[in-house]
């Protein structure tokens with residue numbers, strides 16, 4: 376990856392040299408310009424991640440340089456630090472008026488410049504390519520907010536009501552949502568509710584742009600999961616600061632959560648793998664069953680174009696689908712012959728037992744339905760809850776096909792293995808009323824693609 380590119384504009388060779396030497400120590404590439412005109416020409420030739428400029432120079436001054444950079448659509452998102460020997464309040468204010476990201480006096484530069492630069496570069500990296508979905512029925516507001524956010528370095532996508540926005544967000548998950556409240560077709564309240572209930576969107580910070588300051592609506596929306604409010608008319612700087620703050624806080628939280636989650640998952644995977652091995656060691660017929668079902672389930676999910684996240688979770692759920700059998704007595708689980716009604720009723724408890732084992736573990740929450748319902752059937756004749764059709768979670772329907780295939784094509788105490796061909800025929804017939812037809816079609820395609828499906 377390229378080093379950050381910084382332009383230093385100062386008419387003093389000594390200052391340029393000191394700053395350049397300091398920045399190079401931090402692997403930052405520096406270009407020097409002796410005055411603002413030369414600096415401006417540099418910004419038009421090449422992209423810089425940051426510009427540091429003196430104020431008083433021959434020709435145009437640093438404020439004018441900053442204004443020119445901010446007025447040019449190609450460079451308006453480049454942050455500018457103003458470095459001045461003057462610490463008067465009016466001068467500092469002027470620096471921010473022309474759009475500088477920071478104003479540092481030369482006397483404090485030694486301590487403050489590098490930390491500021493790092494912060495600004497990190498923030499720019501953090502915001503790079505961050506996608507904001509802006510939802511408002513006013514074309515004027517959409518265009519003002521869009522141009523303000525684009526100038527600050529965000530990518531923007533717009534929608535004119537909650538319905539349209541929800542459709543877009545379900546396909547391209549944005550990093551942040553800014554939404555009006557009163558809109559036709561679907562208002563901001565309903566939209567916020569739908570976003571919070573959608574598993575891939577509930578973590579996206581949701582900012583309300585409201586034209587009134589109706590406290591009740593605000594409270595209701597905060598209760599529904601909105602992260603912040605902006606009361607119209609707001610200025611674009613306010614909006615950009617809110618967006619940056621939410622994204623950087625959010626980013627930090629996500630990083631921390633991901634770390635904790637990773638550690639927890641590694642630990643859990645270790646213990647659960649041991650559990651599964653212990654379970655399969657009891658029964659030589661089912662050794663390797665969980666791994667096979669898991670491999671096949673992922674292939675079906677991939678064929679159905681499910682997301683990488685879905686594929687990962689299905690892999691995990693499939694590994695654990697029969698975990699509950701750990702609670703079934705040996706004389707029933709390992710019985711060499713047909714089961715009577717009472718014994719079969721005991722076996723049928725294993726999805727619920729599996730779900731109960733996983734229930735106290737927060738990171739398992741999303742896979743529990745797949746474990747619990749992997750023996751449900753499309754016509755409602757399965758167990759434990761007799762769910763039918765779309766009531767059965769998709770992950771469970773996928774695992775169910777892989778489970779049936781592996782169970783039929785391996786020897787069991789009560790039956791010899793079926794051939795691949797007759798198992799495929801069986802699955803085809805059952806996909807009318809018991810197995811999910813869409814998953815069965817994907818499974819058949821997996822088998823067609825792959826001569827050795829279990830490799």
Ligand SMILES: [Fe+2]
Nearest residue numbers: 696697749750
């Ligand atoms: Fe099972």
